[in-house]
Amino acid sequence: MSDLIRLLLADDQDLVRGGLSALLSLEPDIEVVAEVGRGDEVLAALRQHTPDVALVDIEMPGIDGIEAVRQAAGVGLGTRCLIVTTFGRPGYLRRAMDAGAAGFVVKDTPAEQLAAMVRRVAAGQRVVDPALAADSLASGLNPLTERERQMLRAAADGGSIKAIAAQLHLSAGTVRNHLSAAIGKTGAENRHDAARQASDNGWL
Amino acid sequence: MSDLIRLLLADDQDLVRGGLSALLSLEPDIEVVAEVGRGDEVLAALRQHTPDVALVDIEMPGIDGIEAVRQAAGVGLGTRCLIVTTFGRPGYLRRAMDAGAAGFVVKDTPAEQLAAMVRRVAAGQRVVDPALAADSLASGLNPLTERERQMLRAAADGGSIKAIAAQLHLSAGTVRNHLSAAIGKTGAENRHDAARQASDNGWL
DNA sequence: AGTTCTCTATGACAAATGTCAGTTCCTCAG
DNA sequence: CTGAGGAACTGACATTTGTCATAGAGAACT
Secondary structure: OOOOEEEEEEOOOHHHHHHHHHHHHOOOOEEEEEEEOOHHHHHHHHHHHOOOEEEEOOOOOOOOHHHHHHHHHHHOOOOEEEEEEOOOOHHHHHHHHHOOOOEEEEOOOOHHHHHHHHHHHHOOOOEEOHHHHHHHHHHOOOOOOHHHHHHHHHHOOOOOHHHHHHHHOOOHHHHHHHHHHHHHHHOOOOHHHHHHHHHHOOOO | OOOOEEEEEEOOOHHHHHHHHHHHHOOOOEEEEEEEOOHHHHHHHHHHHOOOEEEEOOOOOOOOHHHHHHHHHHHOOOOEEEEEEOOOOHHHHHHHHHHOOOEEEEOOOOHHHHHHHHHHHHOOOOEEOHHHHHHHHHHOOOOOOHHHHHHHHHHOOOOOHHHHHHHHOOOHHHHHHHHHHHHHHHOOOOHHHHHHHHHHOOOO
């Protein structure tokens, strides 16, 4: 067991990444060995630096942080991934853990606790925000089919049903049926409401 | 003129605030004298600590950062405010400068430049992201009336026209007319599209 | 082989929505 | 005082949207 934790930082906001780097570099037992600003740069950086822990944001250009973690878990480099995100959406937590993340914290966690969480993840423990874990269990599994998620993602841009149908190469009637199903499952009033709720739950 | 810049940090995300604090504390000529996590705590902290510069996020609970800057400018404490935000929306920049901000930067600014910007603001200069300034000029003034903005804010939650009418104590027909006007002004297809576009421009 | 689920699609119906024309009231600049 | 413009409202109209019944094709599971 090494006494120095080697860390990779992945966050698209330069100022936030730099801040976290400064914060963690204050710890004597943590060394930031690499920083990336895009999800699709994570895997290459992991291969090059083989850090002990990767701190990964979800919202990033390229691929999102959860996909990046999935890729990292697939190649078996042994890096343990800690998701750090702005939005504590229940579905995010579940998807992150399914993808092989070792931990999940939101960005309004007290700054003093971050280093402790990194150490726990490095030591092989799982770290999860307790309140968020409760939410995740309460909100249940994602009830939407893949097709319904596609419809809601397209609907979130604000276009008409005709536009969505053209975008997905389907008939307008089919789009309406899928959206109607999604509205029913989410308990929403209309497709925009449904898209918002599904997004808030991290289902898209 | 003091050789030590005394700084206030206002950001609702504890991890980001802590990171920025660590980042700026590395600079020998900058001292973080106070941190707050809500917009409505800014004014009291300014009064208590009278810092030279305040670094203020826009998205915060209580009141937003732009309103906090307006309050700060109103009482004439001499603190110069630098807005630091996630979203580089044209309307935000204009509103921030109107409120009396001394500078405006987005969170994907390179971390190494932050201290330099704080120094420039402390020295009495104005600091504005050039690309954003161009966008702001190109996008023009907010074409929406106060009433239309209210409608769009309410519509963004996804409710029906009836729900919006009840919320604002208006008849459904009036709400439809205002929304129709807003749709026309934004060139949107429907009210949800209009709400999204107005929000992206920082008009709400 | 049968069951179940998803995806696709059509047609019909009711409700919600967007548009338009026209009116009243109020405020503010000239 | 007058005119311009915004806010509020009504009624009428066409379009869009949400719902439902129905149905065939394909995949997965028993």
